[in-house]
Amino acid sequence: MTDGDRRGVLYPVRLPTFHREPAPPDLAGLVRWFWIPEWDLGAGRTSRQEVLAFPASNLVVQPAGITLSGPTTTRSHRDLTGRGWAVGALLRPAAVASLTTDPRSVRDREIDVEARGLLDLVRAAMTEGDPVTRRQRATEGYAAWIAEHIDPPDPDGALANDMEDLVAADRSVTRVEHVARHLGVSVRGVQRLARRYVGVTPHAMIRRYRLQETAQRLREDPAVTVGAVAVEMGYSDQAHLCADFRSVLGFTPTTYRRRTRGDDAGE
Template identity: 25%
Template sequence: MHYREYRPDMALAPYVECLWAARAPASHTHRVLPDNCVDILWQDGGQPGFAVGMMSGAILVASEHPVRTLAVRFKPGMAGIFLATPLHALTDQRADIDLLWGRSAADRLADALWTSDAPERSRLAVIERELLRRLQAGAQVRAGHAALVQQALRALEGSGGELRIEVLAARLGVSRQHVAAQFREHVGLSPKLYARICRFRRAAMALKDAAAPDWAQLALDCGYFDQSHLIHDFQEFAGSAPERFHFSNRPQP
């Protein structure tokens, strides 16, 4: 399977993690893990583009026929600026982009992506131009977009998911309930679940290059109370025990 990521335009860099492209062969299945990001995907074959919300567990994606995918992955807490919908409505769901952006805009973008023989990066530039247009149109919304949530996200990411939510709320000078409500709208997950996925991703990356890991030490290094908590999170988020785990990227062809 071909998969490649590209850096976004500088004006989009505060909001977009990357643009990516993939080509999946026929009869292909892969497991996609939760990564605390929201993507919008466009695929050839006449399907409408669709947004994939925050994931609370792994999913299996299968393709019966060869599929090409072009996509954008947003940084945590930033997709709402472009989708104009509370992100909890998309959690563990997908929504056709024509329902979010309107049929006319969705069809125009799909035609621009798939009716030419332009190189992969040039097609992704079409997506960037649409995002830039929407970013400029939403300048007023962008200016006041969930500053508290961005502070909370930086704190959780900086701690590798180890920061306790009550400590986070105290630092921000608000209640746990307020933090949770803001996360629900602007992130799509509770802050506690977001932190758990941070820890899981940290452990998954550590396993990527570990030939014979010390499981107890890995659990401690990644912020788990003990090895049993590490095992529980792998079963919940990857559908696999840690010793049988194989790291996977997010593409969803």
């Protein structure tokens, strides 16, 4: 799932030039994909990008430096101005262990990271050639750096990846007990994996993926009802979906649908 996957992007029509590039097969256990926005806005213009991010961490290269962005617990935004770019890697749980011993410490935070050689490599790639060539060179160089500097998944890291894959793909998984049964571990084992490799609880992971899909369904299918989406996402009823949606995004599914139809950012 790369360019066609808009889960997590709340208002796609506001995006600047944006691409998701697949990670090489040999890095599938460390990186889900690379994402690259580029923008060139006129003087005085600001483009607010609102996201309901994946329950994961991102290693992000920008002209000014490199940051590790931890998992978020609510919707978040970034205001773009002037001209710029970023090259981010959406990390698999197994990769996080090489960057922090406690991903909970970067939850809802963005911290500077020392990644020797990565900034110069990506910056050089993003300042020369046509857009396709820039993206190709940047992601190839970034992938090579990760292969050299990030440890491959150990058994627990691989199990944490399996947990992420299960929660992301299987809508029937609505409870932590379901995850434990599928993985063949205890509920406490699932909780430990999430604490060590993700930084949010397993329940928060499940809810985030279902809310991403809810937002996408409401945005892309004007005919579908909120109640029908609640059933699709495994909620017991529409009220529970609406409560979850509002607690994380700050507004109701109906309000969100109205905004996407008119791209109105006001409450």
